Amino acid sequence: MPPTLIDITGQWQYLLAEMVLVGGGIVAMIVDLLLPRRNKSVVGYFSLAIVLAAITVVAVQMGRHVGGYLQFQYVGATGWKNTVVVDLFAQLMSLIMLVGALFVLVMDVYDWRGRQGYEGESYYLILFATTGALLMANSADLITLFIGMELLSLPSYVLAGLHRQNVKSNEAGLKYFLYGGLATAAILYGMSFLYGLSGTTDLVAMPSAIASQLPNERLFFDIAFAFLLLGLGFKMAVVPFHMWAPDVYEGAPTPVTAYLSVVSKVAGFAMATRVLIVPFLPVVAESTTAAHTGLPLVTILAIVAVLSMLGGNAAALRQRNAKRLFAYSSIAQAGYVLVGLAAMPGQSAATAGSMVFYLAVYALMNVGAFVTIEWVTRAAGDESLAAFAGLGRRSPWMAFAFTVCLLSLGGFPITAGFWGKFFLFSFAVNAQLSWLAYAGMVLSVISFVYYFRFIRQMYFVRPATAETLQVDAGNTVVLALCTVGVLFFGIVPNVLMGPAQAVGASFLSMLNAVP
Amino acid sequence: MNLLLVAVGLPLLGAVAGAFLPSRSAALWRWWGVGFSLAALVAAVLVAVQFDMGQGSLQMRLSLPWVPLFGVTFGVGINGISLPLLLLSAVVFCAAFASFGWIEERQKEYALWLLVMECGLLGLFVATDLILFFVFFEVVLIPSYFLVGIFGRGNREHTAIKFVTYTGVASAVLLISFVLLAFTAARYGGGNLTTDIPALTQAMGAAEARIPAGLQTALFLAMALAFMVKMPIFPLHSWAPDVYRDAPIPVAAVLSGVMSKMGAYGILRIAVPLLPAAASQASWLLGLLGVISILYGAIAALGQKDLRLLLAYSSMSHMGVLLLGIASLNTVGLQGAVFQMVSHGLIIPGLFFVVGLIGLRAQSYDLQELGGLWQRSPRLMGVFLVLGLAALGLPLTSGFIAEFQAFAGAFRASQLQVLSFIGVLGFIFSASYILWMVERTAYGPLPPRLEQASIRDVTAMEWVSPLVLVLLVVAVGVFPALVGTPLTPSLGELLRGLGG
Incomplete structure (x- = not known):
């Protein structure tokens, strides 16, 4: 045809x-x-x-x-x-x-x-x-x-x-x-x-x-x-x-x-899955045989993941500019996803699903965070963390939404970010990469420090001005959708993981399809 | 409707519904908290009424699939080990809400976070799935951050983030260990992947011989150490003095009284039954750390001038007794451990309430600036004395049965005999610091600074929290069957799994 x-x-x-x-x-x-x-x-x-x-x-x-x-x-x-x-x-x-x-x-x-x-x-x-x-x-x-x-x-x-x-x-x-x-x-x-x-x-x-x-x-x-x-x-x-x-x-x-x-x-990450994982699956399979002489590809991916989680989280600790801090935060977040990518050659079918789950959740929580950053920094004319001072009093619902997104980025339960990390790291455990799962989870604790710095500003510090932050309807809807999504997938993760689970099967069909 | 879910859900309902109310009136939030925590207590008492005392396995079970891919279930249930802890948590939270007077502003946030924390703790004690257990384990952490960071004193913000990250590392290790355990059971047992604790216990029991011993020991140690952070046990305790010193008094009472039991409960309920062989291999290490904590905590307590720090180290010493009881892995010792959870869970919040009331009167927690308070505040000091004596294990108080049994059990375990002889020395130190603490506050002359101050005795509302706890301490001491009756069949079941 x-x-x-x-x-x-x-x-x-x-x-x-x-x-x-x-x-x-x-x-x-x-x-x-x-x-x-x-x-x-x-x-x-x-x-x-x-x-x-x-x-x-x-x-x-x-x-x-x-x-x-x-x-x-x-x-x-x-x-x-x-x-x-x-x-x-x-x-x-x-x-x-x-x-x-x-x-x-x-x-x-x-x-x-x-x-x-x-x-x-x-x-x-x-x-x-x-x-x-x-x-x-x-x-x-x-x-x-x-x-x-x-x-x-x-x-x-x-x-x-x-x-x-x-x-x-x-x-x-x-x-x-x-x-x-x-x-x-x-x-x-x-x-x-x-x-x-x-x-x-x-x-x-x-x-x-x-x-x-x-x-x-x-x-x-x-x-x-x-x-x-x-x-x-x-x-x-x-x-x-x-x-x-x-x-x-x-x-x-x-x-x-x-x-x-x-x-x-x-x-x-979509592209990496298509060219960095699928074509190399036979290569990785060969690496498990005794005779191979090449590079340990999975270990290399795992090391890059650890470096990202370590480097991103450690560098974010030193940042005072909210946007720059989030640059390092998303470097660390990419490290978590890389854990899934490293686990994929061992367990491709379902691991791809956990990566899709994490990326979906990541999109929600990160957009939610950036909506808040955009409004707070613009109103204050200041991109430093101090711009968030007292937001919990000035705009309680916005502060709540941002807190939910931050906790999700940190991977706390009741938010979708917890399940995201749980799925990714569980597949790493299943792919005989337990050390990577332990390392990733422990390194993610570093991120609590800087995510909680925002929370500290919002709830522990008194606001510089008492006036509430006016947010327009469009952004309110986006922020609300992100927050509700993060909480919803945090409580019933299977709504998203159910379909995402099947990703692997469709994805592997590419391997078996007759050209 | 499952009664356990009602008990866990009521505080959560209070927190969520409360978020939509205006925050004006302070009194409203006090009664809001008391109301919902009392309702949860009533539900917990109803659970106890319906509980079949003769049965050792889980009762009132509810198990719904949550994440089928990993066999994660939303499962609750209760046995004789968790029932006393459920009741204890409900009581301590009621007491914490009744003693609301310390909080001078932002009462709404305080009440709501405390309710969230109660939901987490009640849920933890009824969870029958590893992942659900972990979820509740973490749900407790976030309210603690806000409660310490906003309402604490001193260097509270630093203390709060130290607490979150310190225990966060432990949680991280715990979660991956849970996952690794579930995969190990499925891989060697050949069954489906599950994180349901009863199913996993069976699967591990069947597969035990095939799982490499090194992996079992590593998993057990990873989980036990992570749990010890929460208790806390030497050398994983450095967050605790800061938190107990800087947290507002009711929060310190809840953290030391109930949250610290999360760790001990986790070892007893998860680590030991799931990895029995590794547990008996590593029991000497648990015993050793327990004894070091007993002595280190007691000696450190002797050197403290701040009443709250003294309680923090004393608490650590008592947690050592608890761990020694668990390490014995026999009926007497494990009974002692559970009694110690209940006993310490009643005594230490009571002591924190009394110390808080002293601080409120004397404007100081420094032992060198206190004294002679018996002249002004006899009712308060009376409660203080009884609680202090219970803490050092006086007969007819819950402390006696708990510590006696824990040590008796440890003496029977062949690996722990020498250690427990050394541990008994701790009693000498604890007698000294507790008597010294009571003596320096209650007796002697009033310091000149307090001579002029008008120090009144406690009001009824202030007195009720410590008094209820004192009554319960005595009740458990006189009628140990209150805890022992439901406990015995469940411990029997646990020990059968250990092959003992």
């Missing part, structure tokens, strides 16, 4: 969400050109509607159990090549990223009130970046994956530097661009090894092609792994590839920081 026309009931429906986003982005770009300066928020509301439409598409497709591969055929060649895959993993990751983008857009619309600048641009750049993010989760081919990554990265560089009058924002944009370019180069170089070894860019065909090449070419697989880890390490912001994150998070506009820490990060 050759996909000659764009027929959205056939194979092309696997790209429907991306098409909605790109189409919406182009319309938003044109509308932005025509609108007068003071009405740019229309573009924002339009973009919100587009993201909502994309969420609907993914949700409906999930409800109808749509899934499969978008394939094409080279002229003159026999057999079909996969480019895009829609499986449960891709769908759940897409939903997480789309909900994240939706919340960020709400923050962004209000962030532009009373500011001059490239307002319309920020909305459609988010749409384009989100398209790339979705493509990273959906790719069944190295080239598609690379295009997705670039589609996410290029708008992100611009978004980080969008506050042109702010020196720090300029620095953030430039720094992100330079480091990001380096990471892209490393990933591309790693991919070239994968292609050279397996003779295909098709991720579905790759594992079996790799398995046949393995014993002779082990060295080159290790090189490919090293370069991919380097590049993806930058994208996921894990130690020791994290140096860009604190400056970029601090300098970028707060909604963009939220976007980078949630959507980009989730996309990075």
Whole structure:
């Protein structure tokens, strides 16, 4: 069945969400050109509607159990090549990223009130970046994956530097661009090894092609792994590839920081699962045999995880700027997810589910935290922790919501963050990585110190002003949704873990699918 | 509706419903707290009434699947070990709410956090699933942070975060050990993954011979040490003096009286039954740490000038007796351990209340600035004397049975005989510091500073909390069957699992 026309009931429906986003982005770009300066928020509301439409598409497709591969055929060649895959993993990751983008857009619309600048641009750049993010989760081919990554990265560089009058924002944009370019180069170089070894860019065909090449070419697989880890390490912001994150998070506009820490990060993990885990499963399997001579890949991932948890948490202790602190916090959070990634080769099927669970919860609690940070720091004109002084008296419900998000980030029970860590670390225990689970859990205690610093400011310190913090309706709804979600999944985790559990099965079908 | 869930749910209901009320009136919050904690106490008493004293296994069980992937259940149930502790917690929280007078501002937050903490503690003692147990274990921690950090004195914020991180490390180790235990049982036993304690006990019992002994010992030690942090036991105690000194008096009473039992209960209820072979191998270590705590706590208490620090170290010394009782792993010793949990759980909150009332009158907790209070406040000092004597184990008080049995059990365990001889020396020290403490406060001349101050005797409302605790201390001392009757069948069941 050759996909000659764009027929959205056939194979092309696997790209429907991306098409909605790109189409919406182009319309938003044109509308932005025509609108007068003071009405740019229309573009924002339009973009919100587009993201909502994309969420609907993914949700409906999930409800109808749509899934499969978008394939094409080279002229003159026999057999079909996969480019895009829609499986449960891709769908759940897409939903997480789309909900994240939706919340960020709400923050962004209000962030532009009373500011001059490239307002319309920020909305459609988010749409384009989100398209790339979705493509990273959906790719069944190295080239598609690379295009997705670039589609996410290029708008992100611009978004980080969008506050042109702010020196720090300029620095953030430039720094992100330079480091990001380096990471892209490393990933591309790693991919070239994968292609050279397996003779295909098709991720579905790759594992079996790799398995046949393995014993002779082990060295080159290790090189490919090293370069991919380097590049993806930058994208996921894990130690020791994290140096860009604190400056970029601090300098970028707060909604963009939220976007980078949630959507980009989730996309990075989706991509890492597709290229850093699945193609290398035969390589890891070979590592368990006595004869292998290569690098211990799982141990390397585990070490990067420990470094991230240690480095992120320890450096966050020293921060006084809330956004910068959260940069280090999300480095540590990425470390927890890496524990799941390291456990995946041993227990791929269900571990992928625990990673999806954690990323979904992480999106909620981190967006919730950034909404609060945005409002408190903007009202106080101060990004230090002292801006939160006495929030418990000034705005009790907002302080409560922020406290719930912080406790969840710290992994306390009754919040979803507890179950997230429980699932990830349990799978590490099951994958014979008990030491990593112990290390991760103990290192996460360091984070109590700095998360509780916010709580201390909010409840122990008297406020500088008595006036309540006025928050608009949109952000209130986002914050409430995040808080309720964190508590809801904390009390009945199975609502989310149930579907996420099945991710692994769909995801492994990629390994067994006949190309 | 399961009565246990009612008892655990009532304080939570009070906390959640209270959050929506305006915070104006201080009196409202006192009675709000007293009301909900009394209601929980009534529910706990009803549980005791319905409890079948002749049965050793879990009763009033309810078990719902929570996270099927890992076999996590939302399971509650009660046996003869947890029943006394459930009642104890409910009583101590009522007493804490009745003694509300110390809190001068932000009463709403105080009452609500204390109710959350009560929910956590009651829930912990009825949880029959490892993960649910852990959830309650942690639920207690967050209210403690707020209660110490907002309402404490001295360097309270530092104390609060020290408490959270110190015990947080222990919790982290505990959680992963629970998970590792569940996976180990499933791997070697071949059954489904489960964290339900009764099912896991069976699975571990069946698989015990196949699990490497080193893994069993490592798991047991990891869990036991994590639990010891909460008790606290030497050398894992350094958070406790700070917290007991800086926490507001009712919170110090609850933490020392009930929260410290979480750790002992965890060792007795989880670590020992699940890993019996490792427990009997490592019992000498528990005994050793217990005896060191007895002596270290007692000697350190002798050197304290601050009444609250004195109580903190005395508490540690009594926890040592408790651990020694557990380490004996025989009927007498384990009975002594449970009696010590109840006895210490009644005595130490009572002592904290009395010390708090002394501090309120003398504006000082420093023993060098106190004295002669018997002349002004005989009723208060009378309670103080009785509680002090109970703490050093006077017959006809609960302290006597508890410490006598704990030591008697330890003497019978062949590995612990020498250690318990050394531990008995602790009695000499505890007699000295307790008599010294009472003597320095109650007798002698009034210091000139207090001569002029108008020191009144206790009011009825102030007196009720310590008095109820004193009455219970005597009641358990005269009628030990109150605790012993439900306890014996359950301990029998536990010991059968130990092969004894």
